[in-house]
Amino acid sequence: MPTSLPAPTVRPDRVPELDTAATAELLTWVDAQRDAAEDPHDLARRLAPIMGAHPREDGSVAVGFWAPRLVRFHVADSDIALEILDPVGDLDITRARDTVRFRRTLVPVERRGELVFAVVRGVAIGTREQLGSFYALHFVQADSAPARILDPMAASLPFGACAPAEIYNLEVARRDRGDVEHWRRLAATAASDRCEPGIAKVGPVTNILQLHIPTATAGGTLASLTRWFEHLAEQVRTGAEPTPHERAFLGYDAVQLLPVEPTTVYEAGPPFWRDVPPTPTTPSETASTSPSSHLVGAPAAPDADGFVTVELRRPNTTNWGYDVVIAGSAAINPTLLETGRPNELIDLATVLHTFPGTPIQLIADVVYGHSDNQGLEVLDDEWFAGPNMYGQNLDYRNPWVRALLLEMQRRKVDYGFDGVRIDGAQDFRFYDASEGELEHDDAFLQAMSDVVQEVAGCRYRPWMIFEDGRPWPEPDWELASTYRAVIDDQLDDDVFQWGPLTFAHNTPFVYGFWLRSWWRIREILDHGSTWISGCANHDTLRRGTQVSLELNINNRLGDTNLQILDKAYDNPAIKLLSYTALPGVPMDFINASMRAAWGFIRNQDDRYGVKILAEEAVSLDWQVDDEFYALATNFRRLKDLGFETLEELRRFMDLLPALVEVTDYDLETIAHLINDVEPPLAGPLPVDPAGLKTIARAWMDDMHDYANVTRWVSRLSPELTAYNLQVREFRRERPWLRDDLREGDVFDYLHPVEGRTVFACLRNSPVSDEQVLFVANMQGGPADLNPVELPLPGLTPEDWYLQIRTPDIGTDYLGGSVTLNDSAGLVFTR
Secondary structure, eight states, X not given: OOSEEOOOOOBTTXXXXXXXXXXXXXXXXXXXXXXXXXXXXXXXXHHGGGOEEEEOTTSOEEEEEEOTHHHHTTOOGGGXXXXXXXXXXXXXXXXXXXXXXXXXXXXXXXXXXXXXXXXXXXXXXXXXXXXXXXXEEEEEOTTSOEEEEOXXXXXXXXXXXXXXXXXXXXXXXXXXOSOHHHHHHHHTTOEEOSSSEEEEEOOOOSOEEEEOHHHHSSSOSHHHHHHHHHHHHHHHHHTOOOXXXXXXXXXXXXXXXXXXXXXXOOTTOOXXXXXXXXXXXXXXXXXXXXXXXXXTOOOOOXXXXXXXXXXXXXXXXXXXXXXXXSTTXXXXXXXXXXXXXXXXXXXXXXXXXXXXXXXXXXXXXEOOSXXXXXXXXXXXXXXXXXXXXXXXXXXXXXXXXXXXXXXXHHHHHTTTOSEEEETTGGGOEEEETTTXXXXXXXXXXXXXXXXXXXXXXXXXXXXXXXXXOTTTTSTTHHHHOOSOHHHHHSSOTTOEEEOTTXXXXXXXXXXXXXXXXXXXXXXXXXXXXXXXXXXXXXXXXXXXXXXXXXXXXXXXXXXXXXXXXXXXXXXXXXXXXXXXXXXXXXXXXXXXXXXXXXXXXXXXXXXXXXXXXXXXXXXXXXXXXXXXXXXXXXXXXXXXXXXXXXXXXXXXXXHHHHHHHHTTSOHHHHHHHHHTXXXXXXXXXXXXXXXXHHHHHHHHHHXXXXXXXXXXXXXXXXXXXXXXXXXXXXXXXXXXXXXXXXXXOEEEEOSSOTTEEEEEEEEEOSSSSOEEEEEEEEEESOEEEOXXXXXXXXXXXXXXXXXXXXXXXXXXXXXXXXXXXXXXXEEEEO
């Protein structure tokens, strides 16, 4: 499609205006809901679906806002309007920077206390091919300049959550989707669901591929990812032999995207949308203040013809996805959209659902457990319940916050997601005044599971996965967490949680990890069937890059730190354990499977950017070596700042964490100390606080590029990627392996340990006479053994067939005695 979309036509005879009759009809319905509602929670649930901008069949648009600040600021009804902004001429929303004139129209609204409504005619409605009008709520507070209230329920945010939204017709996009047959098949399974009759329920898959859209393909967008899966689909249809790069993406039943919600903007600017203020004509205009935040900005006064000038920048932040502001969570982060059109997410769902052979399910990652502090400048105060370690707690007890979060979830999943992963479910808490302590809001987590979706006429509830490590972040959480709190509390028996090998702080390259984790392994065997398993995900890989080099590292994994880290999280023995022995649903992270870099990717920070750089300093030792730093495509920004060699950068990074600590993060003092180092450090000397921030930003941007998996394709091993695919296919052919171990199944480690950790497992199929025998040296020195003669109860040595060998075991081995080195393993069946 063209990047320059047809813009709304600005004509004197077509001016946005209030449809008074339709608005009155809408208000009559709202009043009826107020009368019928049992309590404030019931009322918010009833009205949440009409919040935001909703195009109608007759071309009008119904708009609803929950805006409690209007009551708090005592704003008169006459001082509130719906601001409609129509660009003059074509607007290329993919252009890096532009200055555009907009016709601004203020449309009257109707109000019911904190609620504002209007049905408007004469506005443009966005589609894949057509740009829609932009809008916000406009108000004037006494003795203040005009201000905006942005729509937290927006469907399209081409310039991010801190800018006016676009009126967009998602119903047309969803109606024209190409995966209708997928949803028809699901609808055919509809039964008498516990929520209501005729609802289909999506169940668990066999395995999951987790990926970060900006680093999963060279293009870094949803459209680019869609093209990649289209290519994979064509390769599968034609029976072409896959390349190592292609194999890394094949053999999965589901793809889980890191969050696609709008994230934070640049803390110190520049903003992506800035009204250019007119030249003040009187002293009073110069002195006037506005209740708008510095992130949202104030609406500029129009010129004599009713036009305003806006400086626009294409959103280009880099973020791992979890730094959300909650506002706009029903929309898509514009940095992920190549065309700026939300349809790209539907296109991806369509390609996955129509994938040849086994359709691939799509899983969303929903982040409602916190808001970044920037949320305070975008949303009303009533959304928040106070600060936490990530930014702000949300006020889940507020009826409107509760209802609107669930409505955001419903709208996002209606793009075509089959499953939903809830990030940080242990953070959904509220203060119980009667008990004097924080309580987990399990009722809200249940409400999230109860949301009914509708796609292509299919009404369903998705497969729910919760990340919940309560009592995290208490000091004893690693011992105290059961990873079953949500599973045990919820009403459905197919609710999953991230298991203990998946949650956060796993370091399988530290000696002793597997024996220290034995008690957790035993828990997985007993009730891991509803756990997500595997050691590699966005959290564990990042934590791995922060491990002190002073720990007892397993140097059998590689000759360099980079090789050790790569093999720790793309480990043949761990893959074999997860896919052929342990219950649950294994998940792989594409950056680990591609042996690519990863880290805390966030380039928006100004105040704490240098501190984050100091915290990430150790990852330089784990993820970068001289060969990779020297490549011209890597670390271009840092090289331009004067860090021409890895040694020069490492010298600076080794010093920075200590300076941050001893100065209590005083940037002036840090800069002074850096300038006095002898011999002088490399970089932009003499450096000042602004220069330190420039270095931090360069690191974040360079690491974002460095983490793109396409940069690591040439390092992939054909043998290892073929092995990993073979292991995944083995699991897909035996879905019963997801079940907990039953009577007759055995799992143990070899005694005595004698410097190695050898796990062995015998499992019996409940649907046939097949047995599966797994043995692997998880860590340590060589182990000489005969797999079929291991001391496992119920194991007899006859009639075993070798199914899988790790790549370091020669192809001439078919059975009998063998030496298993660190990370080597075998699987037999009979």
